[in-house]
Amino acid sequence: MTTRPNILFLLPDQLRHDFLGCYGAGFLRTPAIDALAAKGTRWETAISPSPICVPARASMLTGQHAHATGILHNMCWLRPDRHQMGIRTWPEILAASGYHTAAIGKMHFYPWDLSEGFQHRVIGEDKRHIHVRDDYHHALVSEGHAKLHGKEMPGYYETKGASTNPLPDHLQPDRWVAHRAADHLRSLKTDQPFAMMVGFPGPHCPYDPPAEDLSRVDPAVLPEALPRTGESETHLPALVAGYKRDWADLDYSSLTKAQIRAIRHHYAVSVERLDEDVALLVETLRETGKLDNTIIVFASDHGDYLGDFGLMGKGFFHEPSIRVPLIVADFRAPEARVETAPASLLDVFPSFLEWANLAPAPQSQGRSLNDPDAGRSFAGATSSGFMLRDARWKLVRYGNGVQALFDLESDPGEQENVIDAHPEVQARLDLALTQSLLEGFAAGHADKMVPDAKSPPDGAFHDRCWQRPYPAMA
Incomplete structure (x- = not known):
């Protein structure tokens, strides 16, 4: 075994x-x-x-x-x-x-x-x-x-x-x-x-x-x-x-x-x-x-x-x-x-x-x-839009211009968009969504990092013909 x-x-x-x-x-x-x-x-x-x-x-x-x-x-x-x-x-x-x-x-x-x-x-x-x-x-x-x-x-x-x-x-x-x-x-x-x-x-x-x-x-x-x-x-x-x-x-x-x-x-x-x-x-x-x-x-x-x-x-x-x-x-x-x-x-x-x-x-x-x-x-993210969902609320924003907020506790069937009635909830979920998207974009573009730009004065970065490593390690 x-x-x-x-x-x-x-x-x-x-x-x-x-x-x-x-x-x-x-x-x-x-x-x-x-x-x-x-x-x-x-x-x-x-x-x-x-x-x-x-x-x-x-x-x-x-x-x-x-x-x-x-x-x-x-x-x-x-x-x-x-x-x-x-x-x-x-x-x-x-x-x-x-x-x-x-x-x-x-x-x-x-x-x-x-x-x-x-x-x-x-x-x-x-x-x-x-x-x-x-x-x-x-x-x-x-x-x-x-x-x-x-x-x-x-x-x-x-x-x-x-x-x-x-x-x-x-x-x-x-x-x-x-x-x-x-x-x-x-x-x-x-x-x-x-x-x-x-x-x-x-x-x-x-x-x-x-x-x-x-x-x-x-x-x-x-x-x-x-x-x-x-x-x-x-x-x-x-x-x-x-x-x-x-x-x-x-x-x-x-x-x-x-x-x-x-x-x-x-x-x-x-x-x-x-x-x-x-x-x-x-x-x-x-x-x-x-x-x-x-x-x-x-x-x-x-x-x-x-x-x-x-x-x-x-x-x-x-x-x-x-x-x-x-x-x-x-x-x-x-x-x-x-x-x-x-x-x-x-x-x-x-x-x-x-x-x-x-x-x-x-x-x-x-x-x-x-x-x-x-x-x-x-x-969540797809080519159609973004989502932030917690235990009670769900905020969605789509590329077609539609945005919606659903209270899953009182409306599990998502029949009523209450985004105008709860601006404080929208703001909280928007912040969490923005933070997650920024973290994801940073990870997804880590290949473009140039850490040598912060190298000490004697680093090769400061010389002519320095070769940039690509892709950078995440």
Whole structure:
């Protein structure tokens, strides 16, 4: 038995917290994920500060805010000279300390086959990366199949993305990833500790479970979507334009109640299937004798509106977009606990290092999950705007000119913008947001530092032809 724990990081894509039984969803069944919560700590409030796929993943890998990494949307990735600045990913740090590191499934790196410190990769970048010739692509081709665009699936246009996937069960994206992860767990024969990330492609759109599974969930009992607001309506043009592009080819300028119900139905069914995939991995750990020395972390990169506020997907700072599940089950000492102090996705980076008995990394801007703080506030940034959220209040400022303040205590559904009624709260949150942005920008531009400008009189900086080191170390 190793003295350092194994770490299994399970990351579904676009999973909102309130579609899990342990978070109060009584309309579907998630016994495996609920069992993780019953063995460990479930965070009541976990925040994705930059609720877009690539920014969230870059932040989790490096422990840095998006306004430090510079990754504010899905069309960019970490700078290739980050090592020269002293920036390492958590798999790089753990691998250097003796861990076996592995990534199975969707990671959303550019290039898509980049290692980023993972010594072993099995790649399945579906569901929207249908042209990527990854391991999942070759598995499909070997059995006479191919990746499908949502529009090639039954029901896609009629229900605005709620389709059914005709592939065999073992080739459904999440199921294929789960089986490849289980295969790799079985292949680990030594006592070397492992740190393994499993990136499930679902329940991200298209919302495409197999047709035969739709009877799992009764659509009539699903929660209704939150109403549109004047603030949310201002984001609709940008969202509509994005989804009209070829990757989705959908028009979300309008959504009927029936379409929203269908989307939520297919999403809920996909979550139930995901729960079975989680059960497979837990059982594989048990069968191989690894479970008792493993910490399982279950989270997501961001949520999904599913019609709330008349919106779909993610990207803005409403609760359905930024709230994610966060469960940590340490099977070395199982204990059920609900943590009411909030957490951020940035917190997984320092926590992984701490669990591996490693020193903190100076780059980290998160907080260990073992050190909760009920008074924390969270700054967030995307290419759309900025957010500052604390336990009660949320301030948002967007590039389209919209600014809003929400009292989450009296208005958890964010239906009323009260920014004019609470100038003192706005000022306090504005100051905290400004401080966080300045810290992030300073870290993100540390490569441009010229510390030699302060060198003593005999320093080479003062001579002709002095060469400026670049990039400077952070």
